[in-house]
Amino acid sequence: MSFSVGIVGLPNSGKSTLFKALTKKQVAIADYPFTTIDPNVGTVAVPDERLKKIAEVVKPEKITPTIIEFVDIAGLVKGAHKGEGMGNQFLSHIRPCDGVIEVIRAFKTANIREEINPEKDIEIIENEFLMKDQELGDNVLTAKPRIYLFNIQSDRDPDLGTCRDPGLCINLKDEADMLDLSKEEVKELGLRSQLDQLILACYNVLGLITFFTIRGEKETRSWTLKNDSDILEAAAKVHTDFSEKFIKAGVIPWKELIEAGSWKEAREMGKIKLVGKEYIVQDGDVIEFKI
Numbered sequence: 001m002s003f004s005v006g007i008v009g010l011p012n013s014g015k016s017t018l019f020k021a022l023t024k025k026q027v028a029i030a031d032y033p034f035t036t037i038d039p040n041v042g043t044v045a046v047p048d049e050r051l052k053k054i055a056e057v058v059k060p061e062k063i064t065p066t067i068i069e070f071v072d073i074a075g076l077v078k079g080a081h082k083g084e085g086m087g088n089q090f091l092s093h094i095r096p097c098d099g100v101i102e103v104i105r106a107f108k109t110a111n112i113r114e115e116i117n118p119e120k121d122i123e124i125i126e127n128e129f130l131m132k133d134q135e136l137g138d139n140v141l142t143a144k145p146r147i148y149l150f151n152i153q154s155d156r157d158p159d160l161g162t163c164r165d166p167g168l169c170i171n172l173k174d175e176a177d178m179l180d181l182s183k184e185e186v187k188e189l190g191l192r193s194q195l196d197q198l199i200l201a202c203y204n205v206l207g208l209i210t211f212f213t214i215r216g217e218k219e220t221r222s223w224t225l226k227n228d229s230d231i232l233e234a235a236a237k238v239h240t241d242f243s244e245k246f247i248k249a250g251v252i253p254w255k256e257l258i259e260a261g262s263w264k265e266a267r268e269m270g271k272i273k274l275v276g277k278e279y280i281v282q283d284g285d286v287i288e289f290k291i
């Protein structure tokens with residue numbers, strides 16, 4: 001199971017623009033056979049320099065990045081909790097998500113004449129969450145970790161307020177336009193995508209960490225885990241056999257592996273720590289399960 005982030009916001013805030021830009025990063029579905037094939041769900045590779053650096057040392061045939069899912073959730077309007085617009089349908093789409101990105105319109109267009117008011121838009125969204133939670137007597141929606149994405153225009157209007165924390169100011173139109181340009185053109189125009197930063201911000205706000213596995217020279221892979229998980233939970237991510245028949249695991253921080261130059265050398269230098277099932281996995285651990 002991968003972690004998922006719902007993209008919510010009022011109509012025309014830029015949700016689908018963001019979704020389209022993010023899913024350009026879509027990875028081959030074959031590696032993730034359990035991913036649902038749904039046009040509103042996109043599987044996105046989590047950018048990680050560490051994976052690249054480990055692969056430079058290990059030289060595997062295949063590098064597989066861990067993923068995070070984004071869901072384009074349409075239909076949030078004022079009164080959705082009472083059934084306005086797509087009403088309850090949209091709220092049920094948010095429920096299974098681990099967190100949400102609130103896309104807030106902070107750009108002007110000729111065809112959108114209403115006043116732009118990011119703070120008011122946030123209030124409407126949060127109020128819909130709150131009303132729904134109160135109605136159902138739980139706190140499912142208001143308790144979701146969130147990121148505020150202020151969809152700004154290049155010549156940012158200072159009256160539109162500053163971004164909220166945790167959040168980012170991104171020009172989604174630029175992000176979408178960048179998709180049609182070559183790498184060289186993007187560089188020439190001095191553009192810089194902030195999508196990687198957004199993906200990592202989601203990772204942080206959801207309290208996720210990454211660990212790595214090396215399968216000989218076959219495959220080097222990154223995996224996502226909740227912060228504070230023990231090694232059995234990490235093992236279960238990789239293979240049920242690894243958790244059910246777990247005996248111990250060899251663990252080394254990714255940087256030490258790079259410094260050693262190879263797994264073999266790291267072992268000879270005594271850098272690979274043998275751990276039992278109580279071990280709490282640390283962000284950046286490279287793990288070899290022994291069964």
Ligand SMILES: Nc1nc2c(ncn2[C@@H]2O[C@H](COP(=O)(O)OP(=O)(O)O)[C@@H](O)[C@H]2O)c(=O)[nH]1
Nearest residue numbers: 011012013014015016017107109151171172173
């Ligand atoms: N000027 C400008 N227009 C945008 C921006 N983001 C989205 N739009 C436009 O706003 C409209 C709605 O965008 P869309 O992503 O479909 O919004 P959604 O309803 O939230 O899914 C489209 O016509 C987009 O081209 C932006 O950053 N700047």
Ligand SMILES: [Mg+2]
Nearest residue numbers: 015016017074
């Ligand atoms: Mg849309």
